[in-house]
Amino acid sequence: MAASLSGRAGPGPGRQPAESAARALAGLHEFSVRRSEFDEAERYYAEGLTYTEGLELGVFEACLHGWHCWVRLAQGRWDEAEQLAIRYNRGRAQCLAGEPAEPDVRAGLIRGRRGDERGGLEGAGRGLVLATQLGEAAMAAPVHTARAELHWLAGRPGRPEEAAGVLALPTGTPTRGSRRCPIWLSHLGVPATLAR
Secondary structure, eight states: OHHHHOSOOSSGGGHHHHHHHHHHHHHHHHHHHHTTOHHHHHHHHHHHHHHHTTTTOHHHHHHHHHHHHHHHHHTTOHHHHHHHHHHHHHHGGGOTTSOTTHHHHHHHHHHHHTTOHHHHHHHHHHHHHHHHHHTOHHHHHHHHHHHHHHHHHTTOOOOHHHHHHHHTSOTTOOOOSSTHHHHHHHHTTOOGGGGO
């Protein structure tokens, strides 16, 4: 597929088509992950990594690792999810306009699901601080929902401060992440219309 997206690859005059093809593959991968279409996500992940290898397109490779971490989390493959989070963190400096809170949230969820309540909440807490400092409402909803899951795992469901954090977001704020946001928003008692 990548060959059909770009006529040329590599540095120099062909770099722009190469970046466009890498961006397209990363976008298709992200879209598949968000829709929980994991077979498609696996295909675009493998193809995207193969294509970006050796082309100095690290930003797209980092994004592929970051989104694929969610696939492994959803599949309960936590060791692999953790390795992908580490690989994403190595390249995250290149993701200029990416989602800087996400690595901490991913790491927090992995730790929390493994029974490390303190480490889980610390990771998600760093994500919340960063989202708040940046004033990025779209980043805040997934952080609150991740924290809600971590509290639930620790036996403390229905955290009002997480629900309040989501309800304080501007109307129409997208809940980035995957389908996990509506599930945890419903656990918090947030109206279904806000959970979409």
